[in-house]
Structure formats: C-alpha cells, structure tokens
Amino acid sequence: MLDYKYRMMFCISLSFFLLFTTTQKHFILIITMKISLCIALLATTATLLNAAPTEKSKTFPLTTNPNFKRNPKNAVAKARAKYYKHLVNVSADGDGEIPLTDVEGDLEYYGTVAVGTPPQNLKLDFDTGSSDLWFASTLCSSCSGSQTKFNPDKSSTYKKEGKSWGISYGDGSNAKGITGLDTVDLGGLTIKNQRIELAQSESAQFQQGATDGLLGLGFNSISTVSGTATPMDNLIKQGLISDPIFGVWFGKAKESGGGEYIFGGINKSKVSGDFTKVPVDSSQGWYSIKVDGGSAGKGGSLSGFSGIVDTGTTLLLFTDDVAKEAGDALGATDNGDGTYSIPCDNSEDLTLTIAGTDFVVPAADLIYAKQGSQCIAGFGSAGMDFAILGDVFLKNVYTVFAPSVPEVQFAKLA
Template sequence: MKLSASIGALLAIVSFSAVKAAPAVSTVLNGSSHTFTLTNNPSFKPNATRAILKARGKYARFSNDPTTFATGTIPMVDYEGDVEYYGTVQVGTPPQSLKLDFDTGSADLWFASTLCSSCGSGQTKYNPSKSGTYKSSSKTWSISYGDGSSASGTVGYDTVNLGGLSITGQGIELAKKESSSFQSDPVDGLLGLAFDSIITASGVKTPMDNLISQDLISQPIFGVYLGKSSTTGVGEYVFGGYNSDHIDGDLTTVPIDNSDGFWKISVDDATVGSSSTGSFDAIIDTGTTLLVLTQSVADSIAEIYGATDNGDGTYNIDCDTSNYEPLEFSINGATFSVPPEDIVFQQSGSSCVASFGYADMDFGILGDVFIKNNYVIFNQEVPEVQIAPVK
C-alpha cells in the first residue's frame, strides 16, 4: 500500500511484489547530511484510478464538491515500478526495523504496533515493551481515510534512528487499530515530511522538526532523488544536504506557501509544444504517484495528447509515445519536463492510462511522475524548494 496521511484523508494503492537488492550508490553531499538509497522493482501492476482516488481522499478538505553527523546509508524500495518509494527506519533501543513510506504530503510518523489487534500479519509491529528508551503518554491519535479506511492508537516517545541520525524523544504514533485495507500491506507505516501544522497528534514534532532542533543536521533541508525502474532504479533521500551528482543544470529557488501545511508552489504554466494550459498552484508530494491536476489543466493536456476522459479522474491515452512532445512546467522562470515515455502510466493489453489526471480541487499535485524527473531540495525553515532536472 502506498501510505499517505493528512488531517483530511487518504486512499491507498494496494498491490505487492518481490523486491531486489539495492545497487551501490556513490554520493557527494553538500554539508553534513544523511543519504537513503532507493532500489528498484521492475514488476508492477499500477492502478491509475486508485492513485487519483487516493490523492482526492488525501486532500478531501480542499474539495469543491552540531553533534555527530551520520554517514550511513539506508536502502529504500522503488515499489512496483515507481508507484511508491519507502525505506527502513530503526525505532527504539535496541532498534526495531520498520518499513516506512517517506511522504512530503503528510506530517505524521505512525506505524503498526503490538498494541494492535487488527494490524496485518505481514507487517512488522513495533513493540514498546522491548525498547529501553520508550516513554508512554496519554495522547491519542485517529486518522480517517477517504476510502473509508482508518487507523488510530496512542502516542509514545522513543529514539528514531534514520541510518545514524539518532533522534531522541521523537513522538511516534502507535497503531492500535487498522482497517482491513492495511492488513496485507508490506509497508509498516509512514514518515511524514510536511509541516507540523497538519499532524494529527497535537503538539508532537515531526522528525524533521527534531532533526533541526537537536542539531543533527547542519542545514534545515532534505534532498529527494527518485529513481526510475526503467533506468537505474535507484534513488535517495539526503537529510541536511543534497547530492549534486543527480542534478543536471542550475537549481531554481521557488517560494513555498505552507499556510495549509503543505509544500505548495505556483506553477506559471504547463505546456506541450506550443500549446499552453495556464497557471495553477500545486503541492509537491512524494506520497502521490501521479500528476493530479485541476480538471481544466488536465483536460487541456488531454486534448493535446488526444487522451479521452474515463470519468473517474483518469484518461486513456495512446500507448505509442514516439510522437509525443514532453509535458513542461514553467516554475519561477525555469522549465521542468516530464518526458514523453513518462506520459503513459499503465498499460493493459493495447490500452494505456495517462500519468496525469484530475480531482475536484483548486490546486494540483506534482507527484512522483514529476519528482522522478526533477531533483527537489526541501528547505523547511525558509520555507522554499530548489528544483533542477535530474541527470
């Protein structure tokens, strides 16, 4: 399942496959930092409709209808051919390893626990009684999702180790209940990287908040590179810096509007060749697979590519991309592209579904389809992002 959570809601992508070992990655980091390596899985069964519905549910409330710095690396999984990306994080003393979805579109850190009677049998369940650094609290949390699923539990505090970056006293949300849609999920939980104003556990700091306040990173940033299963299949999160080896060209600084708790930017235009669709606001969200646009922008792009509306937020599109031009986004004076081969998301026989869709919202979501083609550095304190094409 591709986990993503916000105050409003979430829908999940449920589908599983085997993963393969991480290839080696050589990194050059800017400042003191930590690197996560992502690995590839070439076998996937994507579902564009569910991806659109998940994004709709996630943003439902907007609907119109110097310490020692770590040098370790954590392997991460490119799950089901770029559908989602997750990695392993250690929690507690001695450490318990949990597979978490890193999500810039939510702020909660929660996962399955031994307190949970309904969590999936395949999930690793954090056991607070086995951690010498765990502290309980009277706080509770509850999340409801757009597809009717839900999770809830209790808040505790423990050491969370991001591959050597040891956060002490981190607020963690222990699931005591999960609905059935989570029970066969290979991911144990979620690590939110949005702003703490949308965290469901009131008063709890996000991991990024604590990395900054505990001086575990020298810069209040993290760099995100999402690899493609069709090429190298590797990627990484770098906390406290970024990896210039993956950047092709100049970084463009873009202001962030975080008034709603998200990494929201202004997109000046979206174009295909000489055809323009106009401006819109968009959230940069690693927890969303597709490009989820406003309906007017998505309809314009669909018309250019000759795609047909399926009526559920997705479009059918010609599987042959040889004559397609790239989809380009103009952002703060620079242009960032999604190449023709990434305009198709899913193929079933001779029919294909586009990697862009729409929801009944006043803003778009630049999900993994955008991010795997463009390196993004998130600066929490300014706030701002810096974007450059990937090598």
C-alpha cells in the first residue's frame, strides 16, 4: 500500500531509510508513503458519485481535493521505503460501496470507514500493498489534534484483546499500540469481531497526513500481527459478499476526481469492453503479476517485467532498465533520485501489454508535476527488481481484485 500511492519527501535521504530493518512480514510500510511528515495536511471535500453496483456488492466513491502541490520525489522515496528489502543494490449478498476522496491531485485516495457501535467515522487509506487495519485512538498521546481518534470506551461492541503491535517505516516514521476487536462497517457491510490496531503513539509524520490510519487489502501473510484475518478475509468468511472480489475505480483530479471501492462487485458503468484476467503470485503477500512488455513514444519498446498492483503507490515505478527504456523513448531524463524529467509538451503515450491486452497511460498522465520550467514524469524507478503499478497506471483502468483465485482483472474505462 506509496501511495502509491510521490508521498514521502525526498528531503529524507535515501541513506536514512536504508536503515530500515523490519522483517518481510512487516512489509506494510507501503502505506506510510502516503502519510509522511512531508505531506501537508490539506482540506478535502467528499462528493458522492453515482454508481451502478452489481447485486451483492458495496461501493466506496472517491472525491477530489483541489489544493495540491505534487512532489514526485516523495512518491519514489515512499515506494522504496515500502519495498525496502527488494532494492536491487541493497545487501456478494449485499454490496459495499465506499466513495473515495482524491488527495492532492491524485497523490492518494482515502475512504471513510465506520468502526464501533455507535459508529465512529475514520478516514482510511485503502492499500493493496499492505494488510493491517490501524488508526489513531484516544489511547494515543502523540496523535494529531486534526485526526479523528477512535474511542474504544464509546463502543459497546469493542473487545479489548491487548496484543502489542508496532510498525516502523523507511522514512523514520512509526506507530505502535494494542489490538482489539470491534464491528467494522464497509459501505453498509458489517464485519463482526474484526481485529483492529489502536495506535497508542505515532511519530510526527503521521500527525500531518490527511488520514486517520490505514486499511490494508493485501494478503494476510504480511499482517503485522500473526494470525490476523484482514477485512476482505472476514467479508468472505462471514458471508457478507457473494462474490469474493472488490472493484476499484480511481478518478482524476483534472476530471473532478473521486473514485470508489466496491466490495463484492463492480461498477459496470465505468467499464468498457471485456476484462482481461491476469494470474497473481501472492507468495510475498502482494498482488504480483507479469507484464508482457510495452511501448512508449514513437517506436520505443519496453521489456517484460514483474510488477505489484498497488493502490497505495502514487506513481508507475519501473525497474531501472525499463525506466530507462521508457525515458529514452519519451525523451525523458533520469534525475538520479528515482524521478525523470519529461518534456512539458510531451504528446506521446505509454502502453503496457498485460496478458495480451494493451493498456494505455495517456501522454497527459505522463506529466505528473511541474516544478518551475521542469516537468516531472508520472513514471520513475524505485531501484528494485520488480515494478510497482501505482495510481498513475490504475486511474486509467478499472481493476478487480480476486484474492481467492488469486488474480486481478483489468478493463478499459468507459
């Protein structure tokens, strides 16, 4: 979940986050990338989107935030922190619809989730690159005054469990606390006895983010607390959705933003044509797929690679070799920090071929940020031996995650 999902200020040196020493099982660092100290707290507005969910599914719409300054270096740094150990050079019945808020011009997307009885509404970053559900709480002395803090004493369904949890991230941020069990409502789907992680402390980076916590949608093998059933696991186990999938659509800030998650179904009104089914390797706890290759610019070709489908990462981050191929084809220059400078008048698309189907990232989305007279590309490299298919790619497709198979499905947007 780097954001995505960039989201961590590159003012934090690469050498600093290379000190990260958690085990692979604690790889939920992806999510941090969206709530770092370097991301200023911005005002957001939620706009309900019309959707046509299928029977037995719930939708979470997304909305946009017009106040945004892009920082591509942060996005690369957060991705690297999230997948630190893979740096190349380092030794439904019912449906759940959740609208999303688009933060800082497609930097990240969050949805509102109700926890406890009566419900307490929390803004959570939904992340397929991690698997923990944690948030600020009234047990936390260091949490931000701008965050909504879950109060277990005000929930009649809360059960204290008391397992300790702690998360450390590559940018030096961290959080820790205890676990509990409570009711979690995802767009009208009520999960009972969901394990939740209540923060008792969090570092300054989290205090200035736009969210109250994270909701991981990766596989449970990378949950911080061993034996945890994720919210998606429990939606399936408790029979709350008849189809064990969730559909994701991300809007674009320049097109009024928004977005949605639908648990147990899809929004057919957002889909054009057939879905392409892609097998997933879940052995690392992520939705890892094979990309056949692709093209960019006028005649440039991209080699095949493995990549993680990650809603929690902002940019499209290639391996070093493929990033160079894309850069050469588009006349972009490697800035040496994971980002690429691209001509501000770029009019060339980039295409990825997945399971035999071409999916296009249009020229406009390949210009992620303008810094003075320089334009920064929506693609880059995190220096790892796999790619991360973040929001720059995902906002140009409709994506269905099917963890029980496992597979993902992509379709072109209507």
